[in-house]
Amino acid sequence: MKNVNVSNATTQRMHPHKFTLWIAMGSLIMMFAGLTSAFIVKSNQVGWKPVSLPNVFWVSTIVIVLSSATIIAAQRAFKNRNLATYRLLMIVT
Template sequence: MMELVSSEQHKRLHPHKFTLWVAMASIIMMFAGLTSAFIVKSNLTGWRTMVLPKVFWVSTVVILASSVTMQMATKAFKAREMLRYRSLITTTFVLGLVFVVCQVFGFFDLWNQNIRFKGSSGAGQFFYAIAGLHALHILGGVVALAVMLIRSVAGKTKHYNSTPVEVMGMYWHFVDLLWLYLLIFFLIVG
């Protein structure tokens, strides 16, 4: 009987994972709405297009590398290789910060191209809003990574429950894929 209950519990979706799925669905809807508004507004007269700064390609490589290190960190945690886990989660944390710094440099480059957030500049306005919101989601992930790193260094990991690490990994891969979607969207439509 006990084995049956334990087996049933393993088949259920963990509440944290369910909450993450709901959050990701709402984030998808938000970005879908913003990119849809971009398409609608781009058909208006006076619309100004923009060229993506090259630093956004660097940030793309950085975010993809961080996804790899996050996946490796998850595997290391599950294998109880805590030194390797700490090293990889630190690397993911640093790469997340580098991504945000690259985004800021990209925003400065756009600003220097006279693409402003206010007024009727067109694509640039949307890009600031959309990429800025994405950067905020990355910063939220970086804060979560910092908490996980501090817990691992402080020895707070008494139980090897991989759910928090898995949830963080799912979120991190999600924001990585979201960036790829946004980059491709602005390359094709923008």
């Protein structure tokens, strides 16, 4: 009978959720790259009208940034067991 070497090397598999996250991120990057290249090509054509952003865009951006800051501060307050500050920041968010 022949001697058979069996390797004890284990293969590590990626968790399905992590794999799905990587696929989703790759898809979003590809979509963003495609839209950016389409914008660049289209903006160099004759008859292109410049796009101006509405004021509501800037307002919503400021609201999102402030909300992100308050949620981070609330998380820190929760970790420090400061529940009164945590509740206040969650209400503000």
